[in-house]
Amino acid sequence: MNPYQIETRCLQGGYVPGNGEPRAVPIIQSTTFRYDSSESLGRLFDLEENGYFYSRLQNPTCDNVAAKICALEGGTAAMLTSSGMSAVFFSVFNIATCGDHVVCSSTIYGGSFNLFAVTMKKMGVEFTFVHPDCTEEELNAAFRPNTKAVYGETIANPALTVLDIEKFARAAHGHGVPLIVDNTFATPINCQPLRWGADIVVHSTTKYMDGHASALGGCIVDGGNFDWMAHADKFPGLCTPDESYHGLVYAEKFGKEGAYITKATVQLMRDLGACQSPQSAYLLNVGLESLHVRMERHCQNAQAIAEFLQNHPQIEWVNYSGLPDNKYYDLAKKYLPKGSCGVISFGVKGGRAAAEGFMDRLKLITIATHVADARSCCIHPASTTHRQMNDAELVAAGVSPELVRLSVGLENVQDLMDDIAQALA
Numbered sequence: 001m002n003p004y005q006i007e008t009r010c011l012q013g014g015y016v017p018g019n020g021e022p023r024a025v026p027i028i029q030s031t032t033f034r035y036d037s038s039e040s041l042g043r044l045f046d047l048e049e050n051g052y053f054y055s056r057l058q059n060p061t062c063d064n065v066a067a068k069i070c071a072l073e074g075g076t077a078a079m080l081t082s083s084g085m086s087a088v089f090f091s092v093f094n095i096a097t098c099g100d101h102v103v104c105s106s107t108i109y110g111g112s113f114n115l116f117a118v119t120m121k122k123m124g125v126e127f128t129f130v131h132p133d134c135t136e137e138e139l140n141a142a143f144r145p146n147t148k149a150v151y152g153e154t155i156a157n158p159a160l161t162v163l164d165i166e167k168f169a170r171a172a173h174g175h176g177v178p179l180i181v182d183n184t185f186a187t188p189i190n191c192q193p194l195r196w197g198a199d200i201v202v203h204s205t206t207k208y209m210d211g212h213a214s215a216l217g218g219c220i221v222d223g224g225n226f227d228w229m230a231h232a233d234k235f236p237g238l239c240t241p242d243e244s245y246h247g248l249v250y251a252e253k254f255g256k257e258g259a260y261i262t263k264a265t266v267q268l269m270r271d272l273g274a275c276q277s278p279q280s281a282y283l284l285n286v287g288l289e290s291l292h293v294r295m296e297r298h299c300q301n302a303q304a305i306a307e308f309l310q311n312h313p314q315i316e317w318v319n320y321s322g323l324p325d326n327k328y329y330d331l332a333k334k335y336l337p338k339g340s341c342g343v344i345s346f347g348v349k350g351g352r353a354a355a356e357g358f359m360d361r362l363k364l365i366t367i368a369t370h371v372a373d374a375r376s377c378c379i380h381p382a383s384t385t386h387r388q389m390n391d392a393e394l395v396a397a398g399v400s401p402e403l404v405r406l407s408v409g410l411e412n413v414q415d416l417m418d419d420i421a422q423a424l425a
């Protein structure tokens with residue numbers, strides 16, 4: 001399906017211009033599309049034909065970029081969303097609604113945790129959180145008859161735990177449900193979860209994929225392997241008629257390869273409208289074209305900084321899976337052989353106050369609610385992204401009060417070390 005290596009797909013995947021057509025992905029800045037007859041437009045509304053009629057559902061620029069990410073992940077269908085959060089929400093809500101249950105890794109992005117534990121709980125979807133390092137017995141014990149999905153992050157933000165994707169996929173498939181993996185931090189350059197048994201991959205494209213802090217976005221990719229019809233009783237939304245499309249059954253009409261993304265597009269995007277703008281998709285695509293080059297350098301710089309921090313007397317501990325004494329070193333070797341990502345977390349000696357003082361003294365590395373950017377930045381999760389959590393939840397999420405999350409960028413690595421050294425002095 002993908003004749004070219006991943007580096008080539010970063011540059012040329014998704015959009016293949018015809019003779020005399022624009023070389024760069026064109027920005028189709030149009031909300032609507034013209035048709036010769038009501039009848040031909042009507043066929044699109046019935047999902048009898050593929051085509052564009054309103055950019056809330058689909059737009060050619062966004063589809064070209066989604067197709068590139070689909071090719072990078074090795075999936076069969078993909079869609080862009082307005083943000084990573086909408087991708088996370090749609091990916092779960094597409095198959096788990098009121099009265100359903102989801103098994104979820106406890107070390108996930110704070111925003112996703114809040115969505116699951118608070119907002120989706122109000123919508124009647126219940127989550128059981130399990131530590132990613134749990135035993136298979138503990139994992140299997142978390143399932144209920146109404147469990148519809150399993151969810152985790154390849155590399156958790158900000159805990160940096162590495163998910164044993166095969167273990168989670170085995171448990172999910174043993175209970176007849178798909179595994180959804182948030183692959184934001186690893187990116188498909190460093191890990192392709194679909195190859196390890198995940199069924200659906202989500203991204204905050206706001207992070208490394210864009211890479212330049214210029215456009216919010218998200219993406220959902222379906223691996224096309226999960227057999228919805230084999231578990232039709234669990235997934236009525238995909239396996240029974242949708243009256244809003246004249247009784248069409250997604251899993252029959254679009255098969256394993258297309259049912260999930262088609263349903264998410266024509267139901268969730270239609271009704272909730274969290275679409276990405278063509279301008280943002282264009283910027284995302286520019287980022288994707290250098291993703292493979294950037295990820296390699298992010299990992300090199302982060303490895304050097306992690307080793308520097310580990311040897312620094314003011315540093316209590318360093319968490320980076322590229323360090324041989326890290327708990328996730330072996331899992332990272334297996335799932336992330338090219339490197340993990342540019343994000344490191346560490347504890348400054350002296351607790352919360354020392355961490356905050358260190359950050360205030362940084363000159364080159366900026367304090368920003370952002371991560372996975374070409375420019376280095378850092379944040380104190382306990383007082384920002386994770387401040388809604390109580391102490392027990394913070395511990396479960398792997399976030400201690402002295403934890404600093406450093407996103408190592410693409411600057412000269414010695415300049416970064418000098419900045420850290422002066423701020424610790």
Ligand SMILES: *Cc1c(COP(=O)(O)O)cnc(C)c1O
Nearest residue numbers: 083084085109157184204206217
């Ligand atoms: C940032 C992030 C999200 C949310 O993405 P937004 O684009 O900010 O909405 C989801 N998952 C992970 C792992 C993230 O880092």
